[in-house]
Amino acid sequence: SQQGEEDPQALSIQEGENATMNCSYKTSINNLQWYRQNSGRGLVHLILIRSNEREKHSGRLRVTLDTSKKSSSLLITASRAADTASYFCATDPSAGGTSYGKLTFGQGTILTVHP
């Protein structure tokens, strides 16, 4: 079953603009992760945010997590054509402080960045 649901399903922007993708999930989580997938590099881990964290940064990426709303957002600032890819959120549904690495992926957001 797919726990995470990304929104929007597709996003098209110009280079230099910011891109925001949202993810909603249903059950309690230990952590939430974002992955990028393109034909050239396969599925690549971008960033992980734990359930007790609210915001995390990594380079041009900013992730927020709202456990009360069971939602997360990924912001890519100053986007580049090379950011064109599908982006997936994945939840580790283990609660109570225990993680077993059993990820459940959402359907993904297809991001297209036009030069």
Add this chain to the structure above:
Amino acid sequence: EAGVAQSPRYKIIEKRQSVAFWCNPISGHATLYWYQQILGQGPKLLIQFQNNGVVDDSQLPKDRFSAERLKGVDSTLKIQPAKLEDSAVYLCASSLPVPPYEQYFGPGTRLTVT
């Protein structure tokens, strides 16, 4: 550091035939995962190994899918007999056996069942 290796990269078979996929994880990664990714969807976990043992195979269709990880390193995933709906990309991932289990994915095997 060498990444996760998978073979073959592509496979075309007819329904009711059998097929096997191979995965070699990153050295030192005791945890290994097989995912199925149908076109337009996110990956779905089929089975998770910790060394030789199965941690979770709740979403593995056991009537036709099987997986093994001999000696706690390489792994094979088999489908017998294949159905049309098995057409997908099969991804192998590995991680260290400790939280948060950051997973590294291989390039995948694209299976087409005709």
